[in-house]
Amino acid sequence: MDELKPRPENSTPLTPLGFLERAATVYGDCTSIIYNSVTYNWSETHRRCLQLASSIQSIGIRRSDVVSVLAPNIPAMYELHFAVPMAGAVLNTINTRLDSRTISVLLRHSESKLIFVDYQSSSLILEALCLFPPNSPRPLLILINEVGQVLESPTTTTLDFISTYEDFVNKGRPDFEWVRPVSEWDPIVLNYTSGTTSLPKGVVHCHRGIFIMTINCLMDWGVKKQPVYLWTLPMFHANGWCFPWGIAAMGGVNVCLRKFDAVSIFEVIRVHNVTHMCGAPIVLNMLTNSPDGKPLINPVQIMTAGAPPPAAVLLKxxxxxxxxxHGYGLTETASIVASCAWNPNWDKLSPEKRARMKARQGVGTLINVVDVVDPETGKSVNRDGSTLGEVVIRGGSLMLGYLKDPVGTSKCIKDGWFYTGDVAVMDPDGYLTIKDRSKDVIISGGENISSVEVESVLYTHPAVKEAAVVARDDEFWGETPCAFVCLKEGIKVGTSEKELVEYCRERLPHFMAPKTVVFIKELPKTSTGKIKKFELREQAKAMGPGIKMSGP
Incomplete structure (x- = not known):
């Protein structure tokens, strides 16, 4: 069989962009996007994406250039998930909760050539660009107006933009031949892990990986044709776990929300007959704590991931x-790589026991292999539900690597596995449960927070001698940063809990600032001088969950 080999006819590069073409053919007259009073069908969405891709290329954006987007879950954000790579560029979605300093660092690191900016973030992006070094190249700007919004006259802010979004779309050619990848290994998206302003970690994924992961997510979740999907998960968060492409593949409806609360979620579910939605455990908390939380007429499938959801929240x-x-994934894996695949025998258990089973992270999905190993030997830990090890992953959705960081890539991808830094146990039935995070990452409202970065800000305060930050359970956010602080002798100015929290909020995105500050005489340490964070976590746990409902 030596003469049988890959040929152009049987080795077309895999890409999720073809899902849009098929949706336009099969579901052309069916609704694709609903946003307030605006509705598009799949033929219109396909045409708009082609026009947008044409305009992107017309201003000099070339293959593998980075194009950034700073916007909430609005139609433009959805369209750009197709249009940017259809122009041959690499899509970089930016977290709208970041501050200008962080955004400036990420834009410079990615060498972004063009940024699409929602009008509510226009001042933020201009502040970020002002932080660029003198004479350094700056990206072009496109202003995304609210749908139907008309600017009465140019302002100082709008003059910094070369075009508005709708004008940019309308200038493009609907017959544009979109730029197909030369290789399925060509990059398609660049996503930054949270809390990395000092050392940005830009995760690069290829067309092949996103194609495979999109199909994987649809199969693992059992999504049927033409779902009605409510966008409560930010599309900037790991590209909405690949569902922008997935909903196109299934010819579904994207119900977009600029912002939401429990009341609006229940209302939209009722009006549009929503069938599917995703979100961090904070969304589950929001729904269960709402006075409008009445039982649904029709069941709604909801996928949650991020901080492990408490069994009590799942039950409610x-x-x-x-x-x-319930699933588990990282920015480096594009989406869910392990899920708590349901065993029908568990239906016989009590509701409380079922919830505890579902709270586990589960088993690898169809395209991924997930294991828990001893980080020193690389051998699988005993499946006893108590032996701790590190979660490792391999499969078709794993990132190509970190942008401009071969050392960082080689540190976590080695010996045929991606080492996640998450600590877990493996139960006798082969299901894993996350127990801790060896890298001390705090997940608050679905966003990763680097404890090291928060500590570095605390250490800049003149009264702080030592500081350590760990996660504290929170009934609303899942986890929030809890700072243990040792003060210098004789300095008392600006050292109340409120003052230190405000100090951090002035220097960090607000969601990264500590919500709790505990003053102690000395931090617990090992014989080698390392801070015993596990003891601090126990102290934070003993404090009980925070119940403050106000957001950052």
Whole structure:
């Protein structure tokens, strides 16, 4: 069989962009996007993306250039998930909760050539660009107006933009031949892990990986044709776990929300007959704590991931009529790589026991292999539910690597595995449960927070001698940063809990600032001088969960 080999006819590069073409053919007259009073069908979405890709290329954006987007879950954000790579460029979605300093660092690191900016973030992006070094190249700007919004006259802010979004779309050619990848290994997206302003970690994924992961997510979740998907998960968060492309593949409806609360979620579910949605455990908390949380008429499938959801929250969510699926993934894996695949025999268990089973991170999905190993030997830990090890992953959705960081890439991808830094146990049935994070990452409202970065800000305060930050359970956010601070002798100015929190909020994105500050005489340490964070975590746990409901 030596003469049988890959040929151009049987080795077309895999890419998720073809899903849009198929949706336009099969579901052309069916609704693709709903946003307030605006509705598009799949033929219109396909045409708009082609026009947008044409305009992007017309201003000099070339293959593998980075194009950034700073916007909430609006139609433009959805369209750009197709249009940017259809122009041959690499899509970089930016977290709208970041501050100007962080955004400036990421834009410079990525060498972004063009930024699409929602009008509510226009001042933020201009502040970020002002932080660029003198004479350094700056990206072009496109202003995304609210749909139907008309600017009465140019302002100082709008004059910094070369075009508005709709004008840019309308200038493009609907017959544009979109730029297909030369290789399925060509990059398609660049996503930054949170809390990395000092050392940005830009995760690069290829067309092949995103194609495979999109199909994987649809199969693992059991998504049927033409779902009605409510966008409560930010599309800037790991590209909405690949569902911008996935909903196109299934010819579904994207219900977009600029912002939301529990009341609006329940209203949209009722009006549009929503069938699917995703979100961090904070969304589950929001739904279960709402006075409007009445049982649903029809069940809604909801996928949650991020901080491990408490079993009690899962129980309350399902009592409302939501069918909760629980998964585990990282920015480096594009989406869910392990899920708590449901065993029908568990239906016989009590509701409390079912919730505890579902709270586990589960088993590898169809395209991924997930294991828990001893980080020193690389051998699998005992499946006893108590032996700790590090979660490792391999599969078709793993990133190409970190942008401009071969050392960082080689540190976590080695011996045929991606080492996540997450600590877990493996149960006798082969399901894993996350127990801790060896890298001390705090997940608050689905966003990763580097404890090291928060500590570095605390250390700049003149009264702080030592500081350590760990996660504290929070009934609303899942986890929030809790700072243990040792003060210098004789300095008392600006050292109340409130003052230190405000100090951090002035220097960090607000969601990264500590919500709790504990003053102690000395931090617990090992014989080698390392801070015993596990003891601090126990102290934070003993404090009980925070219940403050106000957001950052």
């Amino acid at each position: 969510t399902e009592a409302l009529g939501f069918v909760v699926s």
